[in-house]
Amino acid sequence: MSLRRAVVMQSRGLLLRSRRRTFFTDQEQVRKPKIFKDIDELKAKLKMAIIEDVEKVKRLEFEDRNALNRLFTSCGVPRGAFRDKLVFGCNVAAVFVASSVVGACGARWKRGDKLAKFGGNASI
DSSP states (O other): OOHHHHHHHHHTTOSSOOOOOOSOOHHHHHHHHHHHHHHHHHHHHHHHHHHHHHHHHHHHHHSOOSHHHHHHHHHTOOSSHHHHHHHHHHHHHHHHHHHHHHHHHHHHHHHHHHHHHTTOOTTO
16 A cells, blocks of 8 residues: 555545444434433422422311311311310320220120020110
């Protein structure tokens, strides 16, 4: 090969090419911005989900969830620690009353069965 031909080939990029490998092909270079776009979309969705959850919690704090809370609101009991303790106390008292009623009815039902077996008056 002559010197002249080598110069022409070098100018056209045919001789002594860089032997370094490129790590990104054209498809990967196209996918890279798409990945960043997907990550940005996920961040936006996550941020919206967090905002929605915070708004739900705020709504739950300020709404009356049951009849007892609505009754306290209509009576003018302010929200706060006192109202929370009052609601808790009412719920404990309701559980106690319900368990007492179930126990009394169960005892009467069992007693009624025994009296019916022996021919006694079951309506006592």
